[in-house]
Amino acid sequence: MLEKWVYPALGDLKLPDITPANISALLLSMQAKGKAHATVVKCYTILNSLFKMAFLSDTIPKNPMHKVERPKPRKDESRHDEVEAYTVDEVRHILACLDKEPLKWRVLVRLLIDTGIRRGECCGLQWKNVDFQGNSVTISGNLCYTPQKGVYLDTPKNGRSRTVDVDPDIMSLLRALRSEQAAQAISSYVFTQDGSPEPMHPQSPTRYMKKFSQRYNVPDLHPHKLRHTFASIAITSGADVASVSEKLGHSDKAVTLRMYTHADQESIKRASQIFRDALKQDTKKAGQG
Template identity: 35%
Template sequence: MASKTPRKDKDGNVTSYQIEVYRGRDSEGKKLKPYSMTWQIPEGWKSENKIKKELDRVAAQFEIDCKAGSVPLEKKTFKQYSDYVMELKERDFKHRTIHRYKEVLVRINEEFGHVKLTDITGLHLNRFYMKLGKPGANKRTGEPLSSQTINQHHRLIHMIFAQAVKEHIFMYNVADTATPPKIEKHEAEFFELEEVLAIRDALIQQPLKWQAITDLLIDTGARRGEILGLQWENIDFKNNKIEIQGNLQYTPEQGIYLEDSTKTDEDRTVTIAPEIMRILAAHRKEQLQYKLQCGDYWIETGFCFTQEDGTPMYPSQINGWQQKFSEDYSLPYIHPHKFRHTQASLLYFSGEDPVTISNRLGHKHVSTTQNIYGHIMKGADERASNKIASMPYRRNSPNSKAK
């Protein structure tokens, strides 16, 4: 039954009632904040019986509405509630994920951060998504946002409203009533074998550190942060293997940091070509010599690839160096992730199965590998089919007779 608490003015006269309805307890047994509303006594009402009768009616209806899930719990704005959700999710999500969410929230809050959470409708969201798809949405380039980026906004909004549903603020997810644009799929670009050979030929003239970084990207298909996260204790020179344990990341709030695990939440061991291990060993020797020359200037961190003082590198340094490298040698545009796609294509065309490829790339699910590289798999399948078609099915023609 709803509780009714009188509220008095400075003269001691009852002017309103605070009506509250019990909401129950959460999964940890803590009492949830009750549903609440204020009923103001209409001006001129003096009859206590009349006031009591109307108060009872309002309270009873409020309780019915609460049980039906049609009464909003909060009067918070979208920004206030989204800030709360971000704080809540920081316990479970990786730092770079939260950082990206907060970047996206800036644009969302500019649109309706001031609006009450419970006033937002699918119409608000649809208009917002259409606005993002128009020229000028990207303030840096003046271009529209891609369908993929717009869907990133939608997924974040959906997550925020999902929390509101979980807390019984809504009976349904408002984001489910909106229609984000269909994602335009872009095929992952990769280097042809001849291009890889040209890159490796040009690498011979580069510092050992950059030879090793680029060769490892090509040979492992690892993410750039995973290569920069390698420490010498992860290198098994005897058996030509490396163990990928972490992913080096950077955000302005946290600086350079090493995540404890990769996307699969599991370490993975990758076999490396002997010639690349020799380059890595030569780089190790060179680093040790440089360390002795630096003396106290050197900061020991144990990373394979460092800045001049021994501290970890910024992930973006790989992009900057490889872009200049490709321009200096008139090579195709080089992006670290393109080597990842190249590794996948080489493995597919060599006949490796999706599970092996997924494990080497560090995907949590084989379906992720198949979704990203579906067009490559199709090409590999067509090549396999052509090979099968060229094979004879019988040693003898149908008309030949055994002798």
């Protein structure tokens, strides 16, 4: 957060010279560039902590954050209280349609659905990260693109690697993809450009899914919606938030909690039944004692 946003905007200023207007301009610029509300709030929170420490240690005579309003969601964000995700039946439809698609895309889309990893993490996946024996992949890179730098491999968003388990059926597809790829062009990357060892462009999955969406009447299909779908279905089906957060690679479990713990009627009923079953079990044990 400091390297990407705070230093470029405020790094040339001395601490006592930074004004509320400077800080507000930074937060507004983040919103203007489309950064998520949670990201802007995180930047606000970091700045608030830093300036509070500076004020308490008498490094600055007054705290400019006292006059900076906490960022509010953009209008387009405030209209969506819940993240967009597919239902179980919609995911089954997507999987059925995938059977008609080329192997590379079958593997990529199923991997996104099964693991909830980010688009860039999937495109940055290398064969050395695939554990065929353990049915898992290690997420240690994030393939990015900017007009200035082109395509480049970065670290995952939270800065650390993680290992996630993968459905054995998808691992079988990965084996088939490795054989298919080897016949065309040897590459260290799992997902490559057609007939080339170069990694797939990180924006290619989004373009592909847009066409897939039109072909099979799947509304608004894009990689991040599949990530939301994994988390939403997992949590409403009983998975604990901490485990889902770890698999998603969230650095803060509160993000997972805030985004995905909206309850539907089925999960509400299930929670009630779990509670009743627990009481019955305790009653039985007491009777036996």
